[in-house]
Amino acid sequence: MTSNFDKFQKRRLISSYFSVVLSVFLVLFLLGILGFFIINSKKLADDFKEEIAMTVFFKNDANDTIIKAFAKELKTAPFAKSFVYVSKEQAAKQHTDIIGEDFVTFLGTNPLQNSYDIHLKADYVIRDSISKIENRLRKNVMIADIVYDKQLVNMVNDNIKKVSMWILIISGFLTFIAVLLINSSLRLSIHSNRFIIKTMQMVGATKSFIRKPFVMRSIKLGMIGAGLAIIALIGVLIYIETNFPGLGILEDKLLIGLVLLMVFGVGVLITWVSTYFATQRFLNLRTDDLY
Structure with a gap:
């Protein structure tokens, strides 16, 4: 009986880890695609201007x-x-x-x-x-x-300003959604360990001591998700460069590197911050509220 329960707990734990990694991967992949779109949209706009x-x-x-x-x-x-x-x-x-x-x-x-x-x-x-x-x-x-063509010059600049504004708004919205999704996945993961957290606290463990293993685990999961997202993004870039070489999407390697570094940094940062506040929430709950 105990063995079956342990297997069930192990499967649930693995499922929880998998959902966190998958959430981080999907969100960071979309953010990375958006980042590449932003840097290449400026390049495309500049190319169009220089054709005038x-x-x-x-x-x-x-x-x-x-x-x-x-x-x-x-x-x-x-x-x-x-x-x-x-x-x-x-x-x-x-x-x-x-x-x-x-x-x-x-x-x-x-x-x-x-x-x-x-x-x-x-x-x-x-x-x-x-x-x-x-x-x-x-x-x-x-x-x-x-x-x-004076009208074309004015029209191009006006439209680029409008597109840039909408890209900024969409980027902010998607970033907000990304934080919410990753935060929700991590909170669900920590929610299953709320009794362990409260038990450790009752036997005298400090908050930082209780929080540390959860934070470290989440950071590792965030790094795994970010790593998978970076691999997928590199694959997308290679595919586009191979099939559409005229776009020159791999020309600015510095900006590409910065986007990939941003993806990795966001993965680590969001998982760390989300886990910190999630564990803090359960540490501050009364025992009766755990149910």
Whole structure:
């Protein structure tokens, strides 16, 4: 009879440990996925910003020396990520390919201008910065016009702000849910040992002495759950990089390492804090309240 009861207790204990590890694993895995989404959403937003081109048109009086001098200026400019020179002949050919008709032959002259397509760095693709860049470039008397999609710049920045705000709200909500889930699993685990806790307290054991083995056990379970979550997250990253190499999800290894370190740290921290307060609750209960 005693043997059967011991086996039952052992199975219940293992089941309790398993539920804690599973809860920690699932919650931290979701938090890790959210963390990767946040860092990559910024990268995707920056990539989209840097696809917006600013086209600088030169007057017909601008010779090769002036155009080459402008290229040298762009090479040292902090705002320019990349730039491409488009001659009036290249522009005419591109237009001919698009409309399917040689308009130069029809007009008898090429009305287009030599130009540079400049892709700005993401940090400069905002309303104020791009206006300052435009004003700076217009000081060159050989520049005829500067064209870029102002509405698109404003729309991109406004939408990124909205998306960032919602990501922050969702992140906070999921973190709160994560703490509640792990805390509930640990409290259920400790609840089954409430009589042992009270018995130890009645025979004179200090609170810290009683609390220590429960805290250490929970931290170990948290480390196991966090370790499993990290392995799963690395597997997801490798899968995405293998099947979608264009995303470049593994490029920023430092941020990836920080997210994985955060996952491990959160696993240890939440289990430690939850176990501390759960044991404290049962230590402060009266014997009658245990039932």
